[in-house]
Amino acid sequence: MTSIITGRRLARDLGEWRTDAPAYRALADRIRLLLLDGRLATGTRIPAERDLSGALDLSRTTVAAAYAKLRDDGYLVSVRGSGSTLALPGGRRGEHEPAGRLPLDFTKATAPAFPGLAAAFARAADQITGYLGHDGFDMVGLPDLREAIAGHYRDRGVPTDPDQVMVTIGAQHALSLVTRTLHSTGERILVEQPTYPHALDTFAAAGARLVALPVQQHTGWDLAQARLQFRRAAPSMAFLMPDFHNPTGLSMPVADREEIVAVAQREGTVLVADETTALLDIDRGPMPPLCAFSPNSANIVTLGSLGKIAWGGLRIGWIRAPQALLGQILRNRPAGDLGTPLFEQLVATILLADLPAMTANRAAGLRRGRDFLVGRLAETLPDWDVVVPDGGLTLWVNTQDASSSALALAARPRGLGLVPGPRFGLDGAFERFLRLPFFYPQDQLAEAVAILAELRDHVGGTPLRVPLQAVI
Ligand SMILES: Cc1ncc(COP(=O)(O)O)c(C=O)c1O
Known part of the structure; x- marks a missing residue:
């Protein structure tokens, strides 16, 4: 098309x-x-x-x-x-493009596979014979896995029944199912600014008009703006990442959570809380999910995934929502897919039985990467403004005067792939920001910072031609 x-x-x-x-x-x-x-x-x-x-x-x-x-x-x-x-040049590269994959691909906020993953696959392989009479895929999820996911919410203080859970092929799939079910073309969706780029892609494909809820690097969620937007724009949906928000790594304060839930209920907006990054705690400690403030509300949908905590290649995510809404989602699902593969569900069930082992392993790796990258940036680019996140996979760095788009372009021929700030915003905002993932080997982090330091003096910055602001 x-x-x-x-x-x-x-x-x-x-x-x-x-x-x-x-x-x-x-x-x-x-x-x-x-x-x-x-x-x-x-x-x-x-x-x-x-x-x-x-x-x-x-x-x-x-x-x-x-x-x-x-x-x-x-x-x-x-x-x-x-x-x-x-078009993308097939076979023929542009003069600036290095051959093959970029050696330093910092375009993705991913984590390496959890070390216990291979053992979980082996155990699932032992179990699979008992399931070969089964179709091999299904639309709601294996009962044991749904129970394990429901248990994950109960452990966080939120009463949850397995009937309130649907297993999906990752969180992106979950978001697309929810959007297709809750949203009609032309309605408004409230998104954090900045936000997760592929959520923007999903909403664009659904013909949504986007309204922004600013999330500031130093001060977090702008609640005054949220109140205004919920009332004035009457969005059908609001897409939020309260825990280790992608890209800033920030956590929404408990009082803000409580207020956003209350405002959304009042205005009839469905809150979609994406918890893909919520298990990536380094040194924060537990906080209540949005659904804790109203566990049976028809207005709160929670998305989760094992993509960051276990492995992106596992492709297991889920939706926690009231049963009636899951029923509607189920009716919409066959238009896009016919179910989640069973083998991956067995692996996910095995992994979730020992979630604390995964979170502890992740916390250690994330801490090492975060502290190393923060230290290198402080030494090498001391005027770049970094707020140290207490979880998540990325730093959201204000380069002060460098254009992140120009940096991203100049970095590619050096083998460093970067996503410039505007990919996370609406209407070209965040040109001064770069998202830097930190779950990489230290030699790669050091090399990326060295390249950035070198390029920054060459690309410089240009004054903004237009004031950048969120759209209504
Ligand atoms: C906030 C957020 N939501 C959803 C996704 C997609 O997750 P999955 O790999 O489970 O589809 C990502 C992946 O980067 C993410 O960061």
Whole structure:
């Protein structure tokens, strides 16, 4: 399917694209970055030269030269009579692209496999013969696994019945099922700003209009703004990450949780709490999940996953919601998939039987990575503003004066993949921020910081051309 982007929309997504390079080149570089970090999809038809030159107040020759550069590098394909569409160069790399996978791929906030994973797979292999009369997949989840997940909530003080749990193929799948069920095209969804980029992708695909709830690096959730947005925008859904929020690593204070639950109930908004990162506690201690404030509320849906705590490759997540809502989700599910594989569910059940072993193992690895990266940044880039998170997988760093998009572009030829700040926000916000994952070997963390320190003096920053603000 080809999507089309208008000149005005592209101009907005480009943000502050100008650098010290000639304008045509800087423009081509920024379009390439939007494609590489997923803000523009391959197959998107870009605006006619005239349209973009008008939107950017730039000569048509410059836009034509930028398009020609993208075409030469294989990022743009022109079909006579039907415009030009974005592409990734197959076989033919752009002159800036290193061959193969990036040696330092810091684009993902992932963790290595939990060391006990192979043993859990082996035990599941022993058990599988007892299940071979079964279909091998199912839509709600194995009873033992649903009970183990329900037990995880009960251990956190939230009465939960296995009937309130559906097992999914990871949390991203859970979010897509919930969005498809709760949201109708054109309705509003409230998202934290910044937020998890693939949630933005899900909401864009659902035709949502997004409203922002600011989460500030130093002060956290802006409750005054939340109250206003719930009342004024009447969102159908609010997507929140109260525990070790991705990308900031912050935790929502207990009083804020209680108030957000109360406001959402009053305004009829369904809170979707994504707890994918909630088990990644380094030195915080337990906090009540949003559903603890109203365990049987029809207005609170909780998503979870073993992707970060055990392994991304396991693809096991879940939805905790009232039974009636799970029934609706179940009816919607076959349109997208026919169930969660059984073998992975057996592995997940085995792993959840000893959750404390996984959380303790993760805490130790995360602490080592976090402290090392924080120390290196303090030594090497002391003016970058880092708030040390007490959990999660990433640092959300304010580079003060560097453009994160320019840094991300300059880092790729050095083999370092980065996701620039605007990928986490609406309308080009967070150009000064970088998300840096810290669960990597120390030599890789050190090398990434050394590259950033070197590049930062070369890419510099440019003054903001437009005030960046959240949209209603
Ligand atoms: C906040 C958040 N939600 C959902 C996901 C997707 O999780 P899963 O791998 O279980 O689909 C991620 C993965 O990075 C995440 O960070």
